[in-house]
Amino acid sequence: MRQECAEIARGLRKHDPDLLDRLIERYHYRLLRYLISLTGDRALAEDAFQETWLHVLERGSQYNGRASFESWLFSIARHLVIDWFRKKKGVSLEALTEPDDDRASLQVPAGQPSPLELVAEQEEAERLARALPSLPAVYREVLVLRFQEEMKLEEIAAVAGVTLSTAKSRLYRGLEALRRAIEGGRA
Amino acid sequence: MSRDTHERAGRLINRRHIEGLSPAERQWLDAHLESCGVCAERAHLTTEAIASLRAVAVPVNPAVVSMAKARARMRAVELRRRDERLRPLWIACVFSCLIMLLTTPYFWRAFEWVGQAMRLPALVWQAGFLLWWSVPATVAAIALLWLERSGGLFNGRHEGAGPLEG
Numbered sequence: 001m002r003q004e005c006a007e008i009a010r011g012l013r014k015h016d017p018d019l020l021d022r023l024i025e026r027y028h029y030r031l032l033r034y035l036i037s038l039t040g041d042r043a044l045a046e047d048a049f050q051e052t053w054l055h056v057l058e059r060g061s062q063y064n065g066r067a068s069f070e071s072w073l074f075s076i077a078r079h080l081v082i083d084w085f086r087k088k089k090g091v092s093l094e095a096l097t098e099p100d101d102d103r104a105s106l107q108v109p110a111g112q113p114s115p116l117e118l119v120a121e122q123e124e125a126e127r128l129a130r131a132l133p134s135l136p137a138v139y140r141e142v143l144v145l146r147f148q149e150e151m152k153l154e155e156i157a158a159v160a161g162v163t164l165s166t167a168k169s170r171l172y173r174g175l176e177a178l179r180r181a182i183e184g185g186r187a
Numbered sequence: 188m189s190r191d192t193h194e195r196a197g198r199l200i201n202r203r204h205i206e207g208l209s210p211a212e213r214q215w216l217d218a219h220l221e222s223c224g225v226c227a228e229r230a231h232l233t234t235e236a237i238a239s240l241r242a243v244a245v246p247v248n249p250a251v252v253s254m255a256k257a258r259a260r261m262r263a264v265e266l267r268r269r270d271e272r273l274r275p276l277w278i279a280c281v282f283s284c285l286i287m288l289l290t291t292p293y294f295w296r297a298f299e300w301v302g303q304a305m306r307l308p309a310l311v312w313q314a315g316f317l318l319w320w321s322v323p324a325t326v327a328a329i330a331l332l333w334l335e336r337s338g339g340l341f342n343g344r345h346e347g348a349g350p351l352e353g
Contacts, residue, residue, distance in 0.1 A: 017263035021256050028252045033245045046251050053259045057266060128239040147240045171205050179233050
């Protein structure tokens with residue numbers, strides 16, 4: 001694992017195009033899924049997906065190979081989305097990071113199915129697809145990192161740029177909110 | 188059962204999935220869930236929500252992946268070219284810095300000698316020395332500017348200026 005990360009760091013420093021190909025092939029699904037959960041918008045997530053890889057190339061020398069590559073990758077993607085919201089949409093950084101304010105900026109427009117709704121095939125997935133976009137972005141993010149990416153709490157904190165206790169607190173609140181939203185969808 | 192007991196169970200249900208439980212806590216929770224239908228339903232719902240979250244599938248448009256690969260490859264080639272263009276400049280910089288460091292005491296004395304021989308005020312020959320000292324940096328700056336204009340050293344994007352941000 002550590003050796004692999006070191007190899008990635010070396011390749012990124014050299015701007016190795018073959019390494020980039022392999023990394024995109026390997027992480028494209030997880031990165032896109034994370035970006036969709038973060039933005040709640042498939043088109044935006046796909047744009048951010050493209051840009052993330054260019055940023056990975058340009059900032060490759062900053063990756064030291066000591067931390068896991070996916071944490072670093074997701075962290076780059078996250079910063080990109082935050083910058084995008086701040087600059088293009090006129091939404092402040094706080095609006096994206098504070099649960100009370102981000103609903104308006106990140107929720108899927110009313111009447112339109114979310115990307116998750118579109119892909120839901122089973123009853124439970126449909127229920128989840130309805131519930132997930134109603135959660136604040138910061139909760140969606142940590143839930144996805146924990147339960148889809150199976151990241152450790154420390155890694156989640158690193159990606160989200162918060163302390164371990166904040167990451168934990170978001171996870172507890174997010175899980176509670178998700179359960180309530182699903183429960184509400186059943187009623 | 189008291190309200191505190193249910194609240195504790197609620198906390199442990201979530202913690203089981205986030206941080207894990209100690210054997211004693213797990214034992215207590217399992218015993219509670221066996222006797223409390225409301226908390227058992229809550230635990231079931233939480234497990235179900237997590238299972239659904241894990242099962243979410245996101246269809247990937249292969250064109251998006253291909254485009255990302257193509258753009259990354261193109262940018263990698265650009266960055267490699269830039270690195271190649273910069274390499275001689277770096278070598279020249281390091282070399283000139285070394286020369287400067289090694290020769291400074293001698294040149295200082297030489298300038299002093301010339302200044303005294305020509306009866307120049309100390310300020311003049313010292314300024315001359317400083318000017319000589321700044322030559323490599325000036326040459327490097329000119330070379331960078333020239334490279335940028337001729338070959339587009341910093342063409343395309345640079346850090347923090349991607350289309351999404353700009």
